Amino acid sequence: MTSFLPTRQVLSQWKDRKKWVEKPLFPGYLFVHTPWAQLDRVTGTRGVAYLVGDGSSAIPIPDDQVQGIRQMVEAPCPTMPWPWLKKGKRVRVMAGPLAGLETYIVERKKNRKSYLILTIELLGRSVAVEIDPRYVEVIP
Numbered sequence: 001m002t003s004f005l006p007t008r009q010v011l012s013q014w015k016d017r018k019k020w021v022e023k024p025l026f027p028g029y030l031f032v033h034t035p036w037a038q039l040d041r042v043t044g045t046r047g048v049a050y051l052v053g054d055g056s057s058a059i060p061i062p063d064d065q066v067q068g069i070r071q072m073v074e075a076p077c078p079t080m081p082w083p084w085l086k087k088g089k090r091v092r093v094m095a096g097p098l099a100g101l102e103t104y105i106v107e108r109k110k111n112r113k114s115y116l117i118l119t120i121e122l123l124g125r126s127v128a129v130e131i132d133p134r135y136v137e138v139i140p
Contacts, residue, residue, distance in 0.1 A: 001034040082128035091136040
């Protein structure tokens with residue numbers, strides 16, 4: 001059994017100082033890869049309330065989505081939560097630490113920056129990382 005807790009660096013402020021701290025990218029969620037026969041080990045763990053699913057059984061999150069999140073948080077660029085994205089222009093990253101990642105790209109008109117958006121459908125959540133659009137190609 002393996003587990004993965006995607007985190008991000010956040011600047012927290014106290015009365016007397018500011019400090020960078022690590023916080024979960026998806027609060028309340030831990031990704032666990034385990035054989036179906038061992039799901040009872042996961043649900044029996046203290047603090048586990050539910051498994052992602054349809055109410056009657058667990059549903060696995062696709063490996064490519066989890067791998068994409070892992071690739072984003074391990075890249076040397078800040079990740080951030082993003083409103084759930086249902087559509088966008090599908091692209092493939094051609095260079096850099098995110099090379100090979102296939103996901104969506106959006107542009108914020110306010111700051112004229114482009115962001116790769118990776119959505120975890122079952123969670124209804126997305127994560128973003130800023131990218132130079134010259135490093136992506138549109139997937140037809």
